[in-house]
Amino acid sequence: MGRCSIDLYSNDIGAPFVEIKTFGAFVGGSPTNIAVGAHRLGLRTALLTAVGEDLVGDFILHFLEREGVVTGYIPRKPGTRTPAVLLGIEPPDRFPLVFYRDNAADRQLTREDVAATPISEARAFEFAGTNLSVEPSRSATGYAAEQAKAAGATVFMDLDFRADQWGEVREYGPAVRAVLPQVDVTIGTEEEIKATNLQEADQLLVEYSQMTAPKVAGPLEPALNTLLDLGTGAVVVKRGAAGASVYLKDGERIDVPGFRVEVLNVLGAGDAFACGLIYGRLKQWDWYRATRMGNACGAILVTRQGCADFMPYDREAFEFVEKHGGF
DSSP: OOOEEEEEEEESEEEEEEEEOEEEEEEOHHHHHHHHHHHHTTTBBBBOOOBOOHHHHHHHHHHHHHHHOOOOOBBBBOBBBOOOEOOOOBBBTBBEEEOOOTBBBBGGGGHHHHHOOHHHHHHHEEEGGGGGTTTTTTHHHHHHHHHHHHTTTTTEEOOOOOOGGGGGGGHHHHHHHHHGGGGEEEEEHHHHHHSSSGHHHHHHHHHTTSSSSSOOOSOOOHHHHHHHHHSSSSEEEOOOOOOEEEETTTOOOOOOEEOOOOOSOOOOHHHHHHHHHHHHHHOOOOHHHHHHHHHHHHHHHSSSOSSSSGGOOHHHOOOOOTTTTOO
């Protein structure tokens, strides 16, 4: 459940944003990417987002239907627009990103939209932290998480922190903490997890606005422990090329190595990671193996241009893992 967009990615790899001549048109948005990627791995997925009554909405729905993701619960929101994202690609570490989300349709998801979906039939429910940045999608997402939890589904939250999507960045921490009792697994980078600490939010917003990677001072443990204390059963910390670490409520920490690849574009790698992790957990794999699958999916995606269109299939992921030492 969450945002969708048309993603316009630079075809001029390495060119500064002001010198880009052409863009490729793809589909994106963190939960949308995860719905597509999980389906490519072999899971049955449905997406709850919203689109405007526009051609961009048609573009996204056409892609999702072609991929096999269930779109029957995606409403059209009159008077809104389907969002867009523009991205420059300057590997290995510059990926300037511009969101066009004013009057975004997916921000208008309501409790009624949630009630019209078969969430109670799902084995897993995944949502993005960006859902919590505005009403009515904030309340709708909380309601959806409650419904999924009550039905016995595993609830995954990807923190998906985008500082410029919050009208008041200090609301990020309280919004995340409010929904934690409904969440089984929280996924995020170190910076996203530390950003739930309100004392660091102002500095993070300044650095994010300068189009650098968000940086938050201070240790990880206080914010991490708060997430676990408030209800989530596990926190999965994405560490890029270093892999990932799983912190469990009982104090156990599981470190899972990553894979060394040549980076083309990092955007969407965390979503690919989530696909692999969710796939593994629904297959009842242990935390190490499921996280290793997540690392593999993320490593594959960073070698490619975009997000949803480039998510790996199950065969690719298994072959990649075997080629790099197995599980």
